[in-house]
Amino acid sequence: MAAPEQPPQPPPPEGSKPLSALLGGIAQVAYYGNADITEELLRGQLYPEAAPEEFRALRAKMGGLLQSIASADMDLNQLEAFLTAQTKKQGGITSDQAAVIAKFWKNHRIKIRESLINQSRWDNVLKNMNWRVDLKSQSRHKDQINTPVAIVEMELGKNGQESEFLCLEFDEAKVSQMLKKLSEIEESMSLLTQTT
Amino acid sequence: MAAGSAAVLARALEALDVGGAADKITLIPQDFFAELCEQIIQHLNHKIPGVNTAELCERIQTSGIEINVGDLAKIANIVSFLFSTAARSNLSTEELVTALGNTVSVLPKHAVQVIRHVWNEQGKSISVSEDARNTATVGQFVDIKWKLGVAMSSDTCRSLKYPYVTVTLKVADPSGQITDKSFEMTVPQFKNFFRQFKEMAAVLETV
Numbered sequence: 001m002a003a004p005e006q007p008p009q010p011p012p013p014e015g016s017k018p019l020s021a022l023l024g025g026i027a028q029v030a031y032y033g034n035a036d037i038t039e040e041l042l043r044g045q046l047y048p049e050a051a052p053e054e055f056r057a058l059r060a061k062m063g064g065l066l067q068s069i070a071s072a073d074m075d076l077n078q079l080e081a082f083l084t085a086q087t088k089k090q091g092g093i094t095s096d097q098a099a100v101i102a103k104f105w106k107n108h109r110i111k112i113r114e115s116l117i118n119q120s121r122w123d124n125v126l127k128n129m130n131w132r133v134d135l136k137s138q139s140r141h142k143d144q145i146n147t148p149v150a151i152v153e154m155e156l157g158k159n160g161q162e163s164e165f166l167c168l169e170f171d172e173a174k175v176s177q178m179l180k181k182l183s184e185i186e187e188s189m190s191l192l193t194q195t196t
Numbered sequence: 197m198a199a200g201s202a203a204v205l206a207r208a209l210e211a212l213d214v215g216g217a218a219d220k221i222t223l224i225p226q227d228f229f230a231e232l233c234e235q236i237i238q239h240l241n242h243k244i245p246g247v248n249t250a251e252l253c254e255r256i257q258t259s260g261i262e263i264n265v266g267d268l269a270k271i272a273n274i275v276s277f278l279f280s281t282a283a284r285s286n287l288s289t290e291e292l293v294t295a296l297g298n299t300v301s302v303l304p305k306h307a308v309q310v311i312r313h314v315w316n317e318q319g320k321s322i323s324v325s326e327d328a329r330n331t332a333t334v335g336q337f338v339d340i341k342w343k344l345g346v347a348m349s350s351d352t353c354r355s356l357k358y359p360y361v362t363v364t365l366k367v368a369d370p371s372g373q374i375t376d377k378s379f380e381m382t383v384p385q386f387k388n389f390f391r392q393f394k395e396m397a398a399v400l401e402t403v
Contacts, residue, residue: 073355117358117382120350124379129392133399148403150396151334156379166377168337168367172400179397181340182390185361188344189383192359 016100018046019062023104026063031070031115062101065093069105070112079105118159127163128155150175205281205295209274217274218302220267226306228256232268233314236276239372240283240322245336246368247272269373275311276372282315283322289315338366338374361386 025042028034043055050058065086074082083098093101131152150170157163170178221229235247249272253265282292293312296303341364347356364378381389 071352071354073353073357116350116353117347117356119352120347120356121360121380123362124377126379126381126385126389129389131392131396133396133403135403148400150400152396154379156377166365166367167334168365169334170337170396172397174337175393175397175400178337178340178393179390181342182386182393185342185344185363185386186390189359189361189386192344192346193383 016096019097019100020104021046022059022062023066023101026059026066027108027112030063030067031112033115061093065101066105069101070116073109073113074105076106121159124156124158126154127157129153147171203295205278205285205287205292209278209296217267217271218304220263221271221307222304223261223263224256224271224307225259225261226310228252228259228261229307230310230314232272233275233310236272236372237279237314237318237322239368240276240279241318245338246372246374247276248374250374272373273371278311279315279319279322283319289319292319333370335370336368338368340365359383 022042025037025046028037039056039059042059043050043052047055047058069079069082072078079102083093083102086092087095087098129152131150133148133150136147136149148171152168152170154166154168155163156166224232232247232252235244235252238244239247249269250265253263253268256263256268278292278296282295287295289312292315293308296308296311343362344359345362346359349356360380360382362378362380364376366374366376368374
């Protein structure tokens with residue numbers, strides 16, 4: 001491109017690489033918590049010949065589209081309908097750009113969705129869990145000698161905050177009690193996924 | 197030895213400010229105080245996993261007594277300490293009451309009566325061994341409650357639609373206090389949690 005002035009849309013098919021990378025950069029900031037990816041950085045790396053205002057407009061438009069797609073968690077049908085509509089709009093996108101966006105969403109949907117889910121979890125979560133089985137060789141209770149017990153360590157905490165470590169002892173009976181309740185939960189969960 | 201141990205107990209009671217707690221103890225009717233002491237000694241005897249101070253406090257409050265869970269927990273700790281120290285020093289009932297009387301003249305008569313009675317009946321069966329200190333950081337699992345929900349949407353995402361389970365574990369901490377610990381799990385996290393417990397069961401069986 002010899003012309004110093006870029007047209008408002010970056011049209012060339014080679015633009016698919018920078019666009020894909022732009023979407024990646026947008027996702028880094030919006031969903032993967034990487035605040036270092038600034039607009040200047042993206043422009044310099046991907047669209048060095050674009051004027052700042054034009055690039056800002058492009059970034060805003062692409063960001064908005066990705067936001068709509070992610071917020072609705074679009075499946076392939078919804079995505080196609082949505083992007084097709086965008087290509088028909090005044091000031092919308094080209095079909096090449098639609099193709100790039102579609103490919104990006106297919107590849108990143110799961111990860112972006114996971115990130116959105118995490119952003120909405122504000123209560124204690126189970127961050128990690130370890131366990132081992134000990135043989136109680138001495139005990140205050142004589143009939144507990146040589147009984148195996150499970151020692152479970154659970155790391156609990158809110159996202160981004162300090163964890164609390166909960167250390168619990170389970171004998172065989174308590175593990176059975178736990179398993180019974182966990183089975184109830186599993187049953188409810190499968191009923192739920194059947195109906196949604 | 198006996199006199200020395202009683203003196204040690206007396207000094208410890210002073211440090212714990214049993215005198216300060218005495219006016220709260222006075223508030224508690226005798227039968228409730230007896231129930232508290234019974235639970236404490238049963239916990240020390242490993243017959244129950246812990247003392248349900250929250251539940252007991254609620255019942256005391258319902259009967260019109262103004263006492264909060266924090267105060268009741270403090271009293272429970274003091275009585276628990278009293279009994280376990282007395283057990284370690286092998287105090288007789290008379291020695292225990294004497295030590296109490298020397299330190300805390302302000303303890304209500306009915307409270308001393310209860311302590312004397314409970315110690316007399318069940319104090320001898322408390323055996324305190326050295327591994328008590330080793331297990332000090334491990335709590336006991338008591339029970340689990342759960343609730344299954346679906347997060348539908350949020351301010352950042354209109355279509356979340358993910359199921360998650362909120363679990364509340366009732367645990368007895370090493371001192372015997374029963375507390376609740378809650379946390380959430382998504383479906384994959386829950387599946388992993390479940391799998392781990394199944395593995396635990398399998399290992400426990402084979403050991």
